[in-house]
Amino acid sequence: MLKPRTVLFSAALLVVAGLVPVVYFAALVAWQFSALFQAGSWVPLPATLLFTQHSLLEASRAAPALPFIPELPWAWLMKPESLLPAHAAVTWTLRRLHVGLAFAVVGLAVMALGALGAFRQVAVIRAHRERDQDRLRRGRDYREDGLTVSIDGRRKPFISSPPAA
Numbered sequence: 001m002l003k004p005r006t007v008l009f010s011a012a013l014l015v016v017a018g019l020v021p022v023v024y025f026a027a028l029v030a031w032q033f034s035a036l037f038q039a040g041s042w043v044p045l046p047a048t049l050l051f052t053q054h055s056l057l058e059a060s061r062a063a064p065a066l067p068f069i070p071e072l073p074w075a076w077l078m079k080p081e082s083l084l085p086a087h088a089a090v091t092w093t094l095r096r097l098h099v100g101l102a103f104a105v106v107g108l109a110v111m112a113l114g115a116l117g118a119f120r121q122v123a124v125i126r127a128h129r130e131r132d133q134d135r136l137r138r139g140r141d142y143r144e145d146g147l148t149v150s151i152d153g154r155r156k157p158f159i160s161s162p163p164a165a
Contacts (some may be wrong), residue, residue: 014114021107025100
């Protein structure tokens with residue numbers, strides 16, 4: 001019974017770990033709304049901010065949020081002279097995605113994986129518990145109802161219908 005409970009605990013930790021990127025996404029959106037109400041303008045946070053050098057963007061409007069956005073240098077993405085059609089498609093997509101959305105999607109997937117594992121382990125624990133309770137019930141029934149007294153006074157298990165007296 002220890003192993004299923006340990007796996008259940010690790011599945012619950014997986015759900016909590018998946019919750020962190022979702023909260024990160026919610027915090028970035030909340031920061032954007034607070035900036036909208038304070039400054040009167042919407043601060044866009046496209047996913048291309050992940051692949052740009054933040055030192056180049058310090059003078060821009062998005063500078064206060066940049067410490068909370070990771071910097072993942074990817075030279076191929078930042079070359080506008082790239083003639084690959086995939087480059088244009090990737091940059092177009094990243095310009096329209098929110099910077100925290102990729103993290104939130106991964107976090108939701110991790111949370112779903114943890115929740116499925118937790119539900120599976122709850123079912124395993126329930127099956128173990130029912131099996132143990134059934135075993136104890138059968139033993140109790142065997143001791144109480146399933147025994148008859150024979151002619152010589154010994155107790156025997158009840159196998160067929162009792163002999164007529």
